[in-house]
Amino acid sequence: MTDDRPALTAFQLADSFLPVGGYSSSYALEQFVQTDRVESATDLVEVLTAYLRGQVGPAELVALRAAHRATEAGDVDALVRADRRLHAVTLPAEFRESATRSGARLCDLRRQTTEGELLQAYASREPPQQYPAVLGAVTAVDGVPERQACLVHTYSFCSDMLGAAQRLLSLGHTDAQAALEELKPVVSEAVTESADLRLESMAPFAPLVEIQAAAHERADRRLFVS
Amino acid sequence: MAADAPHPAFSEYAGESVPQAAPGTAGKDGRLALVFARSDGETRLVRDFARAPFHVSGSLCHTDRTATVYVQSPSGGVAQGDRREVSVTVGPEAHAHVTTGSATKVFSMAHNYAESDVSLSVAPGGHLDYVPEPLILHPDARFYQSTTVDVAPGGSAVVGELVVPGRLARGEAFEFERYYTRTRLRSEGRLLVADDTHIRPGEADPQVPGVLGSDRVFGHLYVVAPTAEEAGLSDAVHRAVADGPATAGATRLPNDAGLLVRATGETADLVRKQLRAGWTVARQQLVGAEAPDRRK
Numbered sequence: 381m382t383d384d385r386p387a388l389t390a391f392q393l394a395d396s397f398l399p400v401g402g403y404s405s406s407y408a409l410e411q412f413v414q415t416d417r418v419e420s421a422t423d424l425v426e427v428l429t430a431y432l433r434g435q436v437g438p439a440e441l442v443a444l445r446a447a448h449r450a451t452e453a454g455d456v457d458a459l460v461r462a463d464r465r466l467h468a469v470t471l472p473a474e475f476r477e478s479a480t481r482s483g484a485r486l487c488d489l490r491r492q493t494t495e496g497e498l499l500q501a502y503a504s505r506e507p508p509q510q511y512p513a514v515l516g517a518v519t520a521v522d523g524v525p526e527r528q529a530c531l532v533h534t535y536s537f538c539s540d541m542l543g544a545a546q547r548l549l550s551l552g553h554t555d556a557q558a559a560l561e562e563l564k565p566v567v568s569e570a571v572t573e574s575a576d577l578r579l580e581s582m583a584p585f586a587p588l589v590e591i592q593a594a595a596h597e598r599a600d601r602r603l604f605v606s
Numbered sequence: 607m608a609a610d611a612p613h614p615a616f617s618e619y620a621g622e623s624v625p626q627a628a629p630g631t632a633g634k635d636g637r638l639a640l641v642f643a644r645s646d647g648e649t650r651l652v653r654d655f656a657r658a659p660f661h662v663s664g665s666l667c668h669t670d671r672t673a674t675v676y677v678q679s680p681s682g683g684v685a686q687g688d689r690r691e692v693s694v695t696v697g698p699e700a701h702a703h704v705t706t707g708s709a710t711k712v713f714s715m716a717h718n719y720a721e722s723d724v725s726l727s728v729a730p731g732g733h734l735d736y737v738p739e740p741l742i743l744h745p746d747a748r749f750y751q752s753t754t755v756d757v758a759p760g761g762s763a764v765v766g767e768l769v770v771p772g773r774l775a776r777g778e779a780f781e782f783e784r785y786y787t788r789t790r791l792r793s794e795g796r797l798l799v800a801d802d803t804h805i806r807p808g809e810a811d812p813q814v815p816g817v818l819g820s821d822r823v824f825g826h827l828y829v830v831a832p833t834a835e836e837a838g839l840s841d842a843v844h845r846a847v848a849d850g851p852a853t854a855g856a857t858r859l860p861n862d863a864g865l866l867v868r869a870t871g872e873t874a875d876l877v878r879k880q881l882r883a884g885w886t887v888a889r890q891q892l893v894g895a896e897a898p899d900r901r902k
Contacts, residue, residue: 412816417815423815426814426815426816427815427816429814429816430814430815430816430817431816433810434816434817465800467860467861468797468798468799468800468860468861469799469800469801469802470860471799471801471857471859471860471866472857473840473857473858473859474857476860580800581613581788581802582800582802583786583802583803583804585803585804585805585812585817586816586817587817587818587824587868587869587870588815588816588817588818588819588821588853588870589816589817590855590857590866590868591853591854591855591868591869591870592855593855593857594844594848594855594856594857594868595844595848595855597844597857598841598844598848
C-alpha cells in the first residue's frame with residue numbers, strides 16, 4: 381500500500397487553513413504599499429522576487445534544510461542550532477517576532493496532534509522557534525522529503541503574501557493566481573540554490589525590505605503585525 | 607581547492623598566482639593592532655603595531671575623553687593578493703574612535719583576491735567607534751571582508767560601513783566581480799548576530815526593487831550594546847535616520863545585541879549624513895557625547 385501520509389502532510393502544511401497565523405503577517409509588504417513602492421501586480425511580483433532571492437532562499441530555506449536533516453538524524457542539538465542560527469541572521473525585529481509566533485503555534489499544534497518526542501525535547505530547550513526551523517522538523521517527522529518541505533515553505537510564503545496583497549491593494553483573485561504562476565520559477569530556483577549554502581554562511585541581502593520593515597515597526601496605522 | 611580560501615566562492619581565485627609580489631608577502635601582508643586603555647582618567651593608545659601598508663601616527667584626544675586614531679595607508683588602496691589584519695582592543699572604561707583618513711579603494715583584479723580581517727573587542731564600560739571612510743569597489747575587484755565584534759556586558763561599540771560600488775562620478779557602478787562581507791557580533795564569546803552579504807553583480811543585479819532599487823550606495827551601522835536596557839534607543843535612532851534623501855531605518859538586533867541601521871542612497875555623502883545622524887543619537891545615549899567630529 382502506498383504511504384500517502386507525507387504528501388497529505390505537505391498539503392496540510394501548505395494550506396492557508398493551517399492555524400499558524402500566516403494571514404496576520406505581511407513581512408513589511410504593508411509598508412511597501414503604504415509608501416507607494418508597490419502599486420500593481422507587476423510591482424508585487426518584483427518585490428516578492430527580492431524576498432525569495434534575498435531572504436527566503438539564502439536564509440530560511442538553508443535553516444529549514446538543516447532542521448530537516450537534524451530531525452531525520454534525531455539530533456535535537458543540531459535542530460536547536462539551526463533555529464538559533466536563523467534567529468541570529470534575521471535582522472528585522474518584526475520578521476523574527478512573526479516567525480516565532482507562527483513557529484510556536486506550529487510546534488504546539490504538532491505536539492497536540494501527533495506524538496513527537498523529538499519536538500517535545502526541542503521545545504523544552506527554549507529555542508526561538510523560528511517557523512522555517514519548526515517546519516523543517518515537522519516535515520521530517522512525517523516523512524516529507526527535504527526538497528518538498530522547502531517547496532511547502534516557499535509556496536506558503538508566496539500564498540500568504542499574495543493574500544496580504546489582496547487586502548492591501550485592489551488585486552483580484554485572477555491577478556493573484558497569475559502572480560503565483562509567475563513566481564513558480566523563482567520558487568524553484570530559490571529552493572535549488574539553497575541546497576548549496578551552509579548554516580554558517582547564510583547570506584540574505586535585501587536592504588530595502590529591511591528598511592521597510594524598520595518603518596513598519598513604527599507605523600501608526602497597520603493591518604498586519606509585521 | 608586552495609586550503610586558505612575564506613569562503614568556497616573564493617577558492618578558485620586562491621589558486622591563481624599573483625604576477626607581482628606573492629599574496630601575503632611583505633607590503634601585501636598588512637597588520638594593525640591597536641590597544642586602548644584608561645589611566646588617570648584619560649584613554650591612552652598603549653599599543654600601536656602597524657606593518658605596511660598600514661601607518662599610524664599616534665592618537666588625538668578629543669574633549670569628551672575619546673582617543674581618536676586615523677589609520678593611514680601609503681599604498682593608495684587594496685590590491686590583488688593583499689591580506690590585511692586589523693585588531694582593536696578597548697580596555698575597561700576606555701573610549702576610542704578608529705577611522706581612516708580617506709576612502710579605501712579596492713583596485714581591479716585579474717588574479718587572486720584581497721582579504722581583510724577585522725577583530726574588535728570592548729571591555730566592560732568601554733566604548734569603541736569603528737567607522738572607516740567608504741569602501742570603493744573598482745571594476746573586477748574581488749574582496750572578502752570579515753568583521754568580528756566582541757563587546758562585554760556594560761561595553762558598547764558603533765561599527766559602520768559604507769560601500770560605494772565604483773567610481774560613480776565617471777559612471778562606473780557595480781562592475782566589481784565579487785564582494786563578500788561577514789559580520790559576527792558576540793558577547794563573552796557567545797554569538798548574538800551573524801550577517802553575511804555576498805554580492806556578485808554579474809550574476810544577480812542588486813539594483814532591483816526590494817534590494818537597492820535605483821540606489822547605488824549602501825551602508826550600515828551596528829550599535830552593539832549587549833546589556834544596555836535601551837528599549838527606546840532603536841526608536842530614537844530610527845527617528846534620526848528615517849527622514850532624508852537617503853532611505854534608512856533602524857531595528858532591534860537579535861539576542862538583545864543592540865540595533866542595526868541600514869541605509870541606501872544615491873551618493874556616499876547622502877548615506878553618510880544619515881548614518882551619522884543615527885550615530886550621534888546612539889552615542890549621546892551610550893557615552894553622553896555626539897559622534898566625533900572628523901577633521902581630515
